Amino acid sequence: MRWRDSKQSYNVEDRRGQEPMQAGMGGAGLLRLLPFLLRTKIGRIVLIAGAAFYAFQYFTGVNMLQGGMPDTSSSAMSGEQAAASSNDENRQFVAAILGTTETVWQQKLGGDYKEPTLVLYSGMTQTGCGVGQAQTGPFYCPADQKVYLDLSFMNELKKLGAPGDFAFAYVIAHEVGHHVQKLLGTSDQVHQAQQTSGKAQANTLSVMLELQADCYAGVWGHEVNKQMNMLEEGDIEEGIQAANAVGDDRLQQAAGQAVHPDSFTHGSSAQRIEWFKRGFESGDMTACDTFAELK
Incomplete structure (x- = not known):
């Protein structure tokens, strides 16, 4: 992909290198332990000591967990980490691809499009949908309207036989497709319908939602190819892979399991390829009505 000269999005939140407490995971765990700690004398002492410990760090700027060195940055990353992050080619790539999705969907939806934030993290992080973990792969959280991405998934894609920059860009565009569904009310309608459905029907609705996000990723691909001339030879094949x-x-x-279509939640490989290609070939959102057969 010819992405290096494209505008990078400012909506990237980089949490890589942060401890779980810094990444927003400490508060929820503490709240669950709070009733237990308050019931015992030792627990109350632990709470007081902990409060004093963090108050000392807050007012002195000294991070006792990192060798007692002051934390002079305004964020959880040090100045050196922030500089390294800004020069990180993978981060630049993600920001560039996110920027193209903003351009495409602003054109498609106009003033109704609200740009999502993309969060880069390592291992695990706190989200509006609970704890996000790298092993679950990239995901979109409708509660906070953020896309969560651990860059280690790039290596997982390669292991699965899908290397290349457009392959990873397709993944980002798919998750942004879920954001489009949230803005249009599609995902809320589906989740509401799932509450009153049996497991098989709920899985079918999930598949339709995921395939539509694949189609929206194809619509994005159509536009970055037609308008921005970003695609190179072999890129389309990478997306299909x-x-x-x-x-x-x-x-x-x-995973060494038997194939059980009733348990599908994202769709078969053939279905995902088909809907991606529909969006890519048409560039038309109306071609992405995966729910038509259920109506």
Whole structure:
């Protein structure tokens, strides 16, 4: 992809290198322990000592967990970490791809499009949907309207047979597709319908939602190719390989399991390729009505 000269999005929140407490995970865990700690004398002493410990760090700027060196940055990262982050090619790539999704969906939805934030993290992080973990792969949280991404997934895609920058860009565009669904009310309608559905029907609705996000990723791909001339030879094939690699049947086989279509939540490889190609070939959102057969 010719992405280096494209505008980078400012909506990237970089939490890499942060401890779980810094990444917003400490508060929820403490609240769960609070009733227990308050019931015992030792627990109350622990709470007082902990409060004093963090108050000392807050007012002195000295981080006792990092060798007693002052934390002079305004964020959780040090100045050196922030500089390294800004020069990180992977981060620049993510910001560039996110920037293209902003351009495309602002054109498609106009003033109704609200840009999502993309959070880079390592290992695990706190989200509006609970604790996010790298092993679950990239995901979109509708509660806080953020996309969460651990860059280690780039290596996972390669292992699954989908290397290349456009393959990873497709993944980002798919998650932004879920954000579009949130803004349009589609995901809320689906989640409401799932509450009164049996497991098989709920899974079918989930598949339709995921395939529509694949189609929206294809619409994005159509526009970055037609308007921005960003695609190079082989990029489309990379996107198709990525869609193939993350099909439910392919993943079940890779895990040594039998293929059970009733348990699919994202769609088969063939379905994901088909809907990505529909969006890519048409560039038309109306071509992405995966729910038509259910109406």
